[in-house]
Amino acid sequence: MLSVVSRSLFSRTSGLGSVRCFSDLSSRFEAAQTKLNTLTEDPGNAAKLKIYGLFKQANQGPCNIPKPGGFNFVAKAKYDAWKGLGDMTQDQAKEEYISFVAELAGADEPSPAAAPAAGAATEGLDVSQEDGVLTIRLNRPEKFNALTWAMYTAIGETLNAAAENPSVKVAVITGTGKWYCSGNDLSNFTKNMPAGGPQEMASNGQKVLNDFCDAMIKFPKPLVAAVNGPAIGIPVTTLGLCDLVYCTDNATFKTPFVSLGQSPEGCSSFIFPRTFGFAKANEMLLTERQITAQEACDGGLVTRIFTEDRFRDEVDKVVKHMASLPPQSMRISKGLIRQEVTEKLLEVNKRECEVLRERWLSDECMTAIMNFLNRKK
Numbered sequence: 293m294l295s296v297v298s299r300s301l302f303s304r305t306s307g308l309g310s311v312r313c314f315s316d317l318s319s320r321f322e323a324a325q326t327k328l329n330t331l332t333e334d335p336g337n338a339a340k341l342k343i344y345g346l347f348k349q350a351n352q353g354p355c356n357i358p359k360p361g362g363f364n365f366v367a368k369a370k371y372d373a374w375k376g377l378g379d380m381t382q383d384q385a386k387e388e389y390i391s392f393v394a395e396l397a398g399a400d401e402p403s404p405a406a407a408p409a410a411g412a413a414t415e416g417l418d419v420s421q422e423d424g425v426l427t428i429r430l431n432r433p434e435k436f437n438a439l440t441w442a443m444y445t446a447i448g449e450t451l452n453a454a455a456e457n458p459s460v461k462v463a464v465i466t467g468t469g470k471w472y473c474s475g476n477d478l479s480n481f482t483k484n485m486p487a488g489g490p491q492e493m494a495s496n497g498q499k500v501l502n503d504f505c506d507a508m509i510k511f512p513k514p515l516v517a518a519v520n521g522p523a524i525g526i527p528v529t530t531l532g533l534c535d536l537v538y539c540t541d542n543a544t545f546k547t548p549f550v551s552l553g554q555s556p557e558g559c560s561s562f563i564f565p566r567t568f569g570f571a572k573a574n575e576m577l578l579t580e581r582q583i584t585a586q587e588a589c590d591g592g593l594v595t596r597i598f599t600e601d602r603f604r605d606e607v608d609k610v611v612k613h614m615a616s617l618p619p620q621s622m623r624i625s626k627g628l629i630r631q632e633v634t635e636k637l638l639e640v641n642k643r644e645c646e647v648l649r650e651r652w653l654s655d656e657c658m659t660a661i662m663n664f665l666n667r668k669k
């Protein structure tokens with residue numbers, strides 16, 4: 293019977309590395325070792341063996357010792373924990389070690405992943421994390437999940453925190469109820485009127501939107517949109533900033549910026565022509581035609597379509613699989629895929645927000661907004 297893996301083993305795997313490295317990964321690895329020593333709860337044998345194996349792999353690479361013989365069950369358990377990591381690279385083992393310690397530390401105290409809880413404290417937003425998957429859920433179904441300024445800010449801050457939190461491997465944005473999101477809450481323009489009047493409101497809105505889209509552009513891990521129903525406006529345009537987009541077969545996509553006296557945002561002025569081609573992009577951005585899930589998938593904006601009854605399970609399968617993969621390789625791969633466009637998207641976002649600031653002060657926009665808000669009177 294495997295005797296309890298001694299705490300001394302545990303402490304041996306958490307001593308500070310003798311070689312002081314100065315790469316980011318090495319310093320995060322060293323910090324994780326320090327963190328391990330502060331845990332107050334014994335994580336159990338399985339966790340200690342996992343830590344041991346990852347520590348050996350991180351420092352020495354694949355297991356290079358003979359299997360212990362006889363009745364030394366602890367030595368055999370340690371050998372198996374190390375050998376079982378196969379040819380995982382030292383960097384991957386460091387990342388896994390960091391993530392696992394963050395998860396163990398999460399049991400002791402709020403990990404940076406809990407920082408998104410701030411998002412959860414935002415009305416209309418639920419933020420949760422499980423098995424490395426951070427879920428940002430738009431939750432104001434009575435308004436078809438329309439986005440308030442506070443929601444934009446909280447989503448951006450949540451993504452920025454998750455970017456630096458090793459226990460978050462993948463982020464998902466989705467909606468509650470029948471709608472994914474009906475876009476910017478058009479009452480934002482009246483509810484956010486500061487003492488400085490429309491000029492100050494427009495400048496504030498410009499920063500809120502710019503920071504929100506920048507957070508999506510810069511997010512270094514897989515960002516997945518789970519489009520659970522119809523979408524209008526910014527939730528449609530920012531799909532181009534996501535790495536994977538799944539939708540239900542009843543989802544529809546519409547971008548009515550011109551009729552609202554506004555202009556494209558979410559980098560759609562750059563991404564849509566390159567996704568759909570100019571003719572189809574113009575049909576969306578200028579004629580405002582609503583397109584179906586199939587058209588969005590055929591056009592390359594949507595990765596895959598699922599029927600409503602299978603949607604959540606199918607998306608869960610994909611995101612949990614990605615969350616189980618080596619995080620360093622995932623981060624590097626996404627960086628390579630995005631490397632040509634990231635700087636460009638930051639520039640495009642800045643320009644689109646500058647133009648929108650001017651649009652929000654225009655008579656065309658104010659008239660359109662008032663017409664919407666007064667339409668039921």
Ligand SMILES: CCCCC/C=C/CC(=O)SCCNC(=O)CCNC(=O)[C@H](O)C(C)(C)COP(=O)(O)OP(=O)(O)OC[C@H]1O[C@@H](n2cnc3c(N)ncnc32)[C@H](O)[C@@H]1OP(=O)(O)O
Pocket residue numbers: 434435436438439441444474475476477478479480497498500501524525526527548549552554557668
């Ligand atoms: C920081 C600033 C960032 C700015 C970024 C800019 C982004 C650009 C955009 O997003 S443009 C797109 C904006 N969205 C829209 O134009 C959609 C407006 N809504 C509608 O057209 C309709 O409400 C509908 C088609 C979504 C649904 O119509 P339906 O008739 O089925 O239902 P209601 O109209 O009665 O809606 C139910 C209640 O939900 C409220 N609501 C829905 N969407 C919005 C919205 N975007 N803003 C504000 N409120 C919205 C609607 O007012 C109803 O509420 P009520 O019951 O209190 O009247």
